[in-house]
Amino acid sequence: MSSPLLQSILSNTWAVFLIVVFFNGTIFVHELGHFLAARRRGVRVERFSIGFGPKIFGWRGKDGVEYRLSWLPLGGYVLLPQLADLRAIEGESEMTAETLPPVGYWTKMLVFVAGATCNMIFAFLLACVVWLVGQPIISDFNTTKIGLVMPTITLPDNREVPSPASQAGLKPGDVVRAIDGIKVADWGELQETLYASAGRADDGRRKAVFTIDRAGQILELPVYPLLVGSERTRFVGIAPAEDLIVGPVKPGLLGEKIGLRPGDQILAYDSVPLLSRDSFVEYLKANRARSIGLTVQRGTARVALEIPPRPALTDFADLGLLWRRNVLVLHPDPLRQLRDDFDPTIRVLMGLFNPHSDVRVSQLSGPVGIFTVFYLTAQNDVRLVLWFTILLNVNLAVVNLLPIPVFDGGQMLFATISRLRKRSLPADFIMTTQSVFVVLIISFFFYVTFFDVRRIRRDAPVNPAPPPAQKAAPAAP
Numbered sequence: 166m167s168s169p170l171l172q173s174i175l176s177n178t179w180a181v182f183l184i185v186v187f188f189n190g191t192i193f194v195h196e197l198g199h200f201l202a203a204r205r206r207g208v209r210v211e212r213f214s215i216g217f218g219p220k221i222f223g224w225r226g227k228d229g230v231e232y233r234l235s236w237l238p239l240g241g242y243v244l245l246p247q248l249a250d251l252r253a254i255e256g257e258s259e260m261t262a263e264t265l266p267p268v269g270y271w272t273k274m275l276v277f278v279a280g281a282t283c284n285m286i287f288a289f290l291l292a293c294v295v296w297l298v299g300q301p302i303i304s305d306f307n308t309t310k311i312g313l314v315m316p317t318i319t320l321p322d323n324r325e326v327p328s329p330a331s332q333a334g335l336k337p338g339d340v341v342r343a344i345d346g347i348k349v350a351d352w353g354e355l356q357e358t359l360y361a362s363a364g365r366a367d368d369g370r371r372k373a374v375f376t377i378d379r380a381g382q383i384l385e386l387p388v389y390p391l392l393v394g395s396e397r398t399r400f401v402g403i404a405p406a407e408d409l410i411v412g413p414v415k416p417g418l419l420g421e422k423i424g425l426r427p428g429d430q431i432l433a434y435d436s437v438p439l440l441s442r443d444s445f446v447e448y449l450k451a452n453r454a455r456s457i458g459l460t461v462q463r464g465t466a467r468v469a470l471e472i473p474p475r476p477a478l479t480d481f482a483d484l485g486l487l488w489r490r491n492v493l494v495l496h497p498d499p500l501r502q503l504r505d506d507f508d509p510t511i512r513v514l515m516g517l518f519n520p521h522s523d524v525r526v527s528q529l530s531g532p533v534g535i536f537t538v539f540y541l542t543a544q545n546d547v548r549l550v551l552w553f554t555i556l557l558n559v560n561l562a563v564v565n566l567l568p569i570p571v572f573d574g575g576q577m578l579f580a581t582i583s584r585l586r587k588r589s590l591p592a593d594f595i596m597t598t599q600s601v602f603v604v605l606i607i608s609f610f611f612y613v614t615f616f617d618v619r620r621i622r623r624d625a626p627v628n629p630a631p632p633p634a635q636k637a638a639p640a641a642p
Contacts, residue, residue, distance in 0.1 A: 198283030312406030328402025418485025
């Protein structure tokens with residue numbers, strides 16, 4: 166067996182293993198929370214299942230609980246007939262609430278909230294691991310400094326228009342401190358905050374107020390985003406400041422002749438700070454007839470080099486260089502990691518219900534999208550798998566506490582309404598409501614899966630791996 170083929174098999178096997186461990190681990194932890202709380206409070210537990218539908222295999226423990234692995238890997242459940250009638254998705258129960266002792270209100274609330282609580286505990290423990298081992302992040306995404314202001318952008322109808330950023334007066338070198346009053350600490354947060362923003366001007370145009378630091382002066386600039394791309398998300402036409410690190414240098418070409426070496430970082434050209442490779446290339450093209458001075462960081466020393474006149478040079482690659490992205494290893498504290506996942510999750514969910522927002526259900530990720538990100542991160546660095554698992558657990562905790570029938574939050578809502586009414590809700594009403602929402606949720610899964618598959622088909626050749634600084638949209642429940 167050839168070495169590349171063996172390497173590919175091993176890599177894919179490793180990726181699948183990590184998906185099984187961390188995705189199913191997330192589901193297991195959630196259901197374990199319900200299971201432990203129910204047993205602690207004396208609630209009858211009939212079944213503990215990872216997955217829905219017919220079982221693949223299972224056994225009945227000495228405690229009388231049926232443990233099983235089921236065919237549909239879209240979640241899991243603990244069958245608690247005293248608490249909720251969920252036969253539509255969990256299957257028939259041997260007992261019903263009428264044949265078992267009643268359960269108190271606070272016991273119900275504790276059992277239902279225990280799943281999300283365990284997800285948050287699991288996320289915190291993983292965040293502690295990331296704090297110790299580090300989180301790899303591309304340096305471009307560890308900044309809010311603007312490296313490039315695009316003069317124009319292309320709209321979905323292929324019209325080229327002036328970019329909102331250029332019209333608003335944003336400049337390379339500006340540091341974005343906040344958007345609409347929400348502080349941003351890195352480029353991922355900047356993108357997420359703009360994506361979920363819902364500001365509108367008096368004339369109905371989309372609006373976002375950028376708070377920027379320009380050479381120590383704090384300015385607030387109104388920017389009017391436009392929708393771009395197949396996802397039609399808010400965009401203003403800026404890119405982050407880049408660290409231009411020299412990769413392999415081709416022998417005999419101009420880059421080697423002027424003294425550039427692998428690992429050099431080009432800081433400036435003709436005393437202009439290098440913030441964007443595109444800007445540097447345009448400068449090279451516009452000044453081919455004269456020499457250009459370079460300031461290079463080489464280890465702890467700064468070196469001055471000179472590019473001679475080069476009439477034939479048309480691109481950065483003509484220097485005989487490849488560039489590589491600078492990857493940093495950060496050690497964010499665990500609470501900050503949870504906050505950085507929790508805040509955008511809430512903003513995106515709020516955006517779904519805000520009529521002024523451009524967040525749409527089709528932009529969320531379902532199981533296919535989740536598996537894809539797991540696979541891509543596993544192909545790169547196991548620390549990215551930990552990062553994404555933390556995000557997934559926070560998403561799952563938040564989404565499951567939404568007051569939607571079938572979810573834990575919906576069961577808590579039913580229990581609270583019954584307590585306020587001082588009598589139980591009609592069983593037929595609960596059963597009908599949950600059956601309707603089961604159909605809606607299944608339809609929702611098919612809907613987001615269609616867009617997940619479309620994104621994979623569209624992006625796979627272009628983006629083989631997700632930038633480690635970017636957060637995913639909240640997972641479909």
